[in-house]
Amino acid sequence: MExxxxxxxxxxxxxxxxxxxxxxxxGYDVTLYELPRFIANIKPILDRGGFEIHGHDGLGxxxxxxxxxxxxxxxxxxxxxVEGVNVILVNVPAFAHKEFAEKLxxxxxxxxxxxxxxxxxxGAIEFGNVLKKKGVDIINExxxxxxxxxxxxxxxxxxxxxxLYRVWVMATKAMLPIAAFPSxxxxxxxxxxQGLYHNRLILASNVLETSIxxxxxxxxxxxxxxxxxxxxxxxxxxxxxxxxxKKGSQALNNVRTAVRKERDALLNAMNLEVKEFRLYPKxxxxxxxxxxxxxxxxxxxxNKLKMRYLTEDVPYGLVPVASISRMLKVPTxxxxxxxxxxxxxxxxxxxxxxxxxxxxxxNGLNIEQLHRYANKGKL
Amino acid sequence: MExxxxxxxxxxxxxxxxxxxxxxxxGYDVTLYELPRFIANIKPILDRGGFEIHGHDGLGxxxxxxxxxxxxxxxxxxxxxVEGVNVILVNVPAFAHKEFAEKLxxxxxxxxxxxxxxxxxxGAIEFGNVLKKKGVDIINExxxxxxxxxxxxxxxxxxxxxxLYRVWVMATKAMLPIAAFPSxxxxxxxxxxQGLYHNRLILASNVLETSIxxxxxxxxxxxxxxxxxxxxxxxxxxxxxxxxxKKGSQALNNVRTAVRKERDALLNAMNLEVKEFRLYPKxxxxxxxxxxxxxxxxxxxxNKLKMRYLTEDVPYGLVPVASISRMLKVPTxxxxxxxxxxxxxxxxxxxxxxxxxxxxxxNGLNIEQLHRYANKGKL
Numbered sequence: 001m002e003x004x005x006x007x008x009x010x011x012x013x014x015x016x017x018x019x020x021x022x023x024x025x026x027g028y029d030v031t032l033y034e035l036p037r038f039i040a041n042i043k044p045i046l047d048r049g050g051f052e053i054h055g056h057d058g059l060g061x062x063x064x065x066x067x068x069x070x071x072x073x074x075x076x077x078x079x080x081x082v083e084g085v086n087v088i089l090v091n092v093p094a095f096a097h098k099e100f101a102e103k104l105x106x107x108x109x110x111x112x113x114x115x116x117x118x119x120x121x122x123g124a125i126e127f128g129n130v131l132k133k134k135g136v137d138i139i140n141e142x143x144x145x146x147x148x149x150x151x152x153x154x155x156x157x158x159x160x161x162x163x164l165y166r167v168w169v170m171a172t173k174a175m176l177p178i179a180a181f182p183s184x185x186x187x188x189x190x191x192x193x194q195g196l197y198h199n200r201l202i203l204a205s206n207v208l209e210t211s212i213x214x215x216x217x218x219x220x221x222x223x224x225x226x227x228x229x230x231x232x233x234x235x236x237x238x239x240x241x242x243x244x245x246k247k248g249s250q251a252l253n254n255v256r257t258a259v260r261k262e263r264d265a266l267l268n269a270m271n272l273e274v275k276e277f278r279l280y281p282k283x284x285x286x287x288x289x290x291x292x293x294x295x296x297x298x299x300x301x302x303n304k305l306k307m308r309y310l311t312e313d314v315p316y317g318l319v320p321v322a323s324i325s326r327m328l329k330v331p332t333x334x335x336x337x338x339x340x341x342x343x344x345x346x347x348x349x350x351x352x353x354x355x356x357x358x359x360x361x362x363n364g365l366n367i368e369q370l371h372r373y374a375n376k377g378k379l
Numbered sequence: 380m381e382x383x384x385x386x387x388x389x390x391x392x393x394x395x396x397x398x399x400x401x402x403x404x405x406g407y408d409v410t411l412y413e414l415p416r417f418i419a420n421i422k423p424i425l426d427r428g429g430f431e432i433h434g435h436d437g438l439g440x441x442x443x444x445x446x447x448x449x450x451x452x453x454x455x456x457x458x459x460x461v462e463g464v465n466v467i468l469v470n471v472p473a474f475a476h477k478e479f480a481e482k483l484x485x486x487x488x489x490x491x492x493x494x495x496x497x498x499x500x501x502g503a504i505e506f507g508n509v510l511k512k513k514g515v516d517i518i519n520e521x522x523x524x525x526x527x528x529x530x531x532x533x534x535x536x537x538x539x540x541x542x543l544y545r546v547w548v549m550a551t552k553a554m555l556p557i558a559a560f561p562s563x564x565x566x567x568x569x570x571x572x573q574g575l576y577h578n579r580l581i582l583a584s585n586v587l588e589t590s591i592x593x594x595x596x597x598x599x600x601x602x603x604x605x606x607x608x609x610x611x612x613x614x615x616x617x618x619x620x621x622x623x624x625k626k627g628s629q630a631l632n633n634v635r636t637a638v639r640k641e642r643d644a645l646l647n648a649m650n651l652e653v654k655e656f657r658l659y660p661k662x663x664x665x666x667x668x669x670x671x672x673x674x675x676x677x678x679x680x681x682n683k684l685k686m687r688y689l690t691e692d693v694p695y696g697l698v699p700v701a702s703i704s705r706m707l708k709v710p711t712x713x714x715x716x717x718x719x720x721x722x723x724x725x726x727x728x729x730x731x732x733x734x735x736x737x738x739x740x741x742n743g744l745n746i747e748q749l750h751r752y753a754n755k756g757k758l
Contacts, residue, residue, distance in 0.1 A: 229625055229630065232627060232628045232630060233627060245609065254723050340713065344637045345629075345633050
């Protein structure tokens with residue numbers, strides 16, 4: 001029985017809390033870990049002994065189990081979080097991958113499976129490089145995976161009067177490509193993980209595929225740029241009237257199409273199939289919690305444009321895509337444009353901050369070598 | 380007396396109508412010309428025998444003369460418009476410069492002064508090239524000038540119930556650089572034109588200076604890109620709440636600063652002084668006509684982003700700036716970005732459409748040659 005699996009979820013954000021609640025209600029033994037500096041985020045969970053989860057399975061039905069998810073194992077101690085578990089689900093922004101890899105490496109045990117949900121662009125390679133450097137054998141002892149996206153389109157709301165989190169799953173993805181790094185371990189991992197993921201996992205060729213298809217980079221930054229003035233003026237990018245304005249924008253559509261073409265040219269150059277994933281065949285259910293506190297996607301108290309749609313999706317999304325494209329002589333004029341404007345807008349050199357082929361240790365590799373590295377974990 | 384001057388205004392848009400009305404009320408003999416295909420634009424003027432003009436002189440006072448400007452000479456016949464006049468004021472979008480140069484060339488008479496209000500970037504050189512090709516001697520017989528900007532920040536409103544145009548001048552610029560092409564003719568032209576321009580003309584070194592300083596390119600396209608979604612959703616860029624949102628935008632400010640730095644690097648490379656023009660030292664007076672018809676800045680019935688802030692200011696503003704910068708090895712990464720995104724958004728290759736050093740016939744010239752050409756009209 002899969003429910004005998006012991007699972008640790010790292011990160012108590014939207015994605016982490018959702019995974020935690022969904023797994024608990026389905027009978028898994030789950031530990032939730034959050035970084036000590038974010039302990040305030042988990043206070044309501046500790047106070048109440050759990051939180052609620054509601055929402056949709058993405059195939060036209062509610063999630064199989066909803067309601068209050070009782071959890072006793074909530075910790076900010078990484079050793080305690082990881083010891084003796086089978087699966088570690090990493091649900092943190094891409095800019096935190098390196099920190100978590102460093103934290104995890106001394107604690108990992110033989111046979112454990114670590115999955116990045118998602119890896120954004122080339123998260124598993126970056127994570128794997130850190131683990132290898134710290135002496136973890138990701139070929140034979142620990143399995144490291146990344147998914148193409150988060151399993152859930154989801155948000156957590158804090159009901160302040162009740163001091164209670166309610167998670168709302170707008171949709172669970174109908175399919176979710178996954179790959180291990182190296183990919184020789186993918187099938188083994190999938191067998192163990194499939195139940196946790198509502199049997200939605202599908203096999204990706206390798207982490208090159210999950211990474212290049214990782215979606216947020218091709219969406220979020222575009223409307224952040226074309227809607228920058230609007231955002232700053234106080235409209236939030238989620239569940240606001242901005243959503244409606246976005247839908248009607250031909251400008252956004254044209255830029256999205258141009259970016260998509262550049263991505264597809266890269267896929268072609270890398271001998272990866274160009275395909276569409278129908279992630280939400282039955283649509284999307286908006287959250288019913290209009291007046292409750294939704295943790296802002298921007299840095300609290302900070303610049304509204306210094307939020308993950310730019311601070312994560314540009315340096316850990318578009319930059320690695322542009323970097324590997326440049327290496328393979330695939331032009332990315334539109335993607336370059338978004339990186340440049342995002343850098344100016346946030347006065348941050350995202351090229352310098354971001355994941356590049358140099359930092360990933362794959363600079364100068366040809367297509368065959370890239371695939372060999374992704375498949376075997378060595379050259 | 381300057382009022383003995385006979386003046387023809389080409390173009391009955393915001394700028395052309397304002398110049399016409401202001402000159403008529405100050406006693407000049409003015410003919411207004413519009414292209415036959417835009418005859419509908421001048422119908423209310425023909426019907427009513429004139430139009431009203433109101434607004435500000437930009438130095439804290441109303442315009443010296445305001446009220447109804449009676450005009451009998453309104454024509455769509457270019458020969459009739461130009462014959463026997465002293466000064467021809469060209470008040471048309473930059474994308475129409477070539478068409479007007481071709482129309483004008485067979486009609487121009489010795490001693491006439493033609494001024495582009497403004498030339499946008501390198502309008503006088505483009506216009507001059509056409510005239511020269513058609514056999515007009517712009518060194519000795521006809522004087523061709525461009526101003527750095529329009530003299531007025533102004534709009535025309537159609538009061539539909541009255542079938543009457545009212546022009547509102549928000550501000551008249553406190554100073555306005557002008558240069559002839561070639562600049563050996565600038566002082567002579569200024570003496571004649573100064574009165575027409577409320578004595579606001581100041582001497583620019585040559586058309587390289589008026590062109591590179593021409594302002595619209597460094598403003599309009601930036602907020603069109605960073606506000607694209609907003610624009611399309613129905614907010615117009617003028618006198619709407621968008622103005623307020625723009626003011627508070629740090630993103631826009633950062634992009635504007637980056638673009639300005641690139642412009643200043645070009646000025647430096649070209650041995651042109653970097654300076655600030657205080658065009659509106661006393662501010663700006665918003666129009667009182669909130670509910671009247673303001674001709675939309677976008678193509679009527681068309682895509683709201685296919686309007687002059689992009690269709691004029693990118694190909695006839697940023698493209699020539701980027702093109703000459705490239706020739707002189709001055710990097711313009713931010714300007715390039717705006718050109719690229721504008722091209723994608725409007726599905727138009729603005730690099731291909733726009734004024735480049737190749738089209739202007741100045742490709743390969745060094746700084747000294749550029750100045751010699753601007754100053755003497757030949758190499």
